[in-house]
Amino acid sequence: MASLTLEHVGKKYPNGYEGVKDFNLEIADKEFIIFVGPSGCGKSTTLRMIAGLEDITSGTLKIDGKVVNDVEPKDRDIAMVFQTYALYPHMTVYENMAFPLKLRKVDADTIDKAVREAARILDLEKLLDRKPSALSGGQRQRVAMGRAIVRAPKVYLMDEPLSNLDAKLRVQMRAEISKLHDRLGATIIYVTHDQTEAMTLGTRIVVMKDGVMQQVDTPTKLYNEPCNLFVAGFIGSPQMNFIDVAVAEKGEGVTLTFGANTITLTGAKAKALKDGGYVGKVVVMGIRPEDVVEEHEYAEGRILSEAFPAEVTVYELLGSEAMIYADVDGGQISAHLSASSAVRTGSKIKCSVDLAKIHLFDKQTELAIAH
Ligand SMILES: Nc1ncnc2c1ncn2[C@@H]1O[C@H](COP(=O)(O)OP(=O)(O)OP(=O)(O)O)[C@@H](O)[C@H]1O
Ligand SMILES: [Mg+2]
Incomplete structure (x- = not known):
């Protein structure tokens, strides 16, 4: 697994808009870090810079101490799970999960082992032959997670993976993701604008506003000692x-x-x-x-x-x-x-x-x- 370091990381879009400003954060191995904040505050931008899907326009990003600003996304050993899980409709659950490894020309035995292990972790063993159209929303989301797990990446990035699910499924999946973190012993960075998700999942929470990190702390510390009015109002429901x-x-x-x-x-x-x-x-x-x-x-x-x-x-x-x-x-x-x-x-x-x-x-x- 892996540690990450962001030093003065910034993103200026080609139109001149600064989506992220002077972002500094050390993420230790096995941490579950949450990025939370209102729409447009720069959560996805930060995540996409870590994944390599977006250029870093200032500062440095290190994975395990090595600068990776110019490393291709596929060579960063990071898996990303998005809000829209976009499974291949014509493939079975098994094939969907196997796909990232097939692309990498991994041999069939290794793929089979990885898929069955991921299916076991995510409780998808009985569904391996189904097509996505025959699955519930929560099951589809688990398959999308499975697709990330089979690669055993150093870091998992998740961008609002539960936002398409109804309230009950969200609560269920939240518990699943928490267990998954324990089982995988993985470093996870998870974006949400749901502060309940943030409070229950994170080992530490980063609160962002207008591209600027406001506070990074444990859930308890954020709740009890918010550093400013914005954080105080954002964390806690109903509001302070x-x-x-x-x-x-x-x-x-x-x-x-x-x-x-x-x-x-x-x-x-x-x-x-x-x-x-x-x-x-x-x-x-x-x-x-x-x-x-x-x-x-x-x-x-x-x-x-x-x-x-x-x-x-x-x-x-x-x-x-x-x-x-x-x-x-x-x-x-x-x-x-x-x-x-x-x-x-x-x-x-x-x-x-x-x-x-x-x-x-x-x-x-x-x-x-x-x-
Ligand atoms: N390609 C782009 N060019 C210019 N500005 C952009 C571009 N992409 C995003 N932005 C702006 O950067 C800011 C941060 O966007 P980002 O997608 O990171 O927000 P977010 O925190 O993920 O929001 P949401 O909760 O709505 O997903 C927004 O104001 C957005 O309009
Ligand atoms: Mg976003």
């Missing part, structure tokens, strides 16, 4: 709440005021605001829906802020729990509730926030001040 708050000094701590509501903050976060010169200024408070607590909810072990009134505008029952969206003076807030809660649309309630879970961002630079 953002409320503009005015910072004032109060004894050891500070107060955060929005509308007629005030929250008192002490400790490290208050210190970060004071030291950063934010007293007298407006900052953005970020708080995830699960860290907003309605007064009748279970909150043992949490250190809560002062309560503030809210009026529920939307109530959604999600099964084991519910979500509410509510108006508060100076903003709006969404919160998780237990399914047994009596709160409904139109309820006038009181909420507080878990002080340990408040994130603070600079309103101008959008960078995190404290978590």
Whole structure:
């Protein structure tokens, strides 16, 4: 297997558009790296440069320490699985999987072994004689994976491989891909704009926006310590709440005021605001829906802020729990509730926030001040 190094990698398209800017990343052997970000942020471009399908216009790409900028795609020992799996309709599952090896003039015995091993890993053994038209979407996607596996490449690149599948199949295939990573011990780079996929699959996640890498971290770190407003808003569903708050000094701590509501903050976060010169200024408070607590909810072990009134505008029952969206003076807030809660649309309630879970961002630079 393989490690990859991207140093100051950039892509300027012939029309002058910079699809990727100064991309730096070390990918260790056997890592499962996710590229995530909104449409057009440069995920596929980066992947295609790694595959060699797109020229690298600045910087260097190394595989196992060797610069490969000018190495042909077929000599990079990389397999790519695309969004549209494009199986050959006239070939059986077996023939589809055997095809990449046939092209490379591998002998029939070796091909047979590789195909049967891939079929075993992907649970396709009973389907080897079928044509793609007689397969479900998930089965077709597995055959496309099989076609990549038979080559035993150093690196797998996957560009939104699950985006054509329905929600249930996606969840199934997500689990399959995770198992596959364990079984193959492979280095995988996986593109998605689905943040649930990113959070569940990746050993590390790269968040991109407008061709620029925003943050690269483990899923937990990204969730708990997003480096800026964009990452904070992108990772997590439903989205983190953002409320503009005015910072004032109060004894050891500070107060955060929005509308007629005030929250008192002490400790490290208050210190970060004071030291950063934010007293007298407006900052953005970020708080995830699960860290907003309605007064009748279970909150043992949490250190809560002062309560503030809210009026529920939307109530959604999600099964084991519910979500509410509510108006508060100076903003709006969404919160998780237990399914047994009596709160409904139109309820006038009181909420507080878990002080340990408040994130603070600079309103101008959008960078995190404290978590
Ligand atoms: N051949 C090209 N010439 C000029 N600009 C291009 C070209 N190909 C892509 N781009 C632009 O580069 C940017 C990055 O494209 P890319 O395909 O990498 O986005 P992406 O993150 O994969 O998006 P999506 O989630 O929609 O697949 C986009 O703004 C796109 O319009
Ligand atoms: Mg893309």
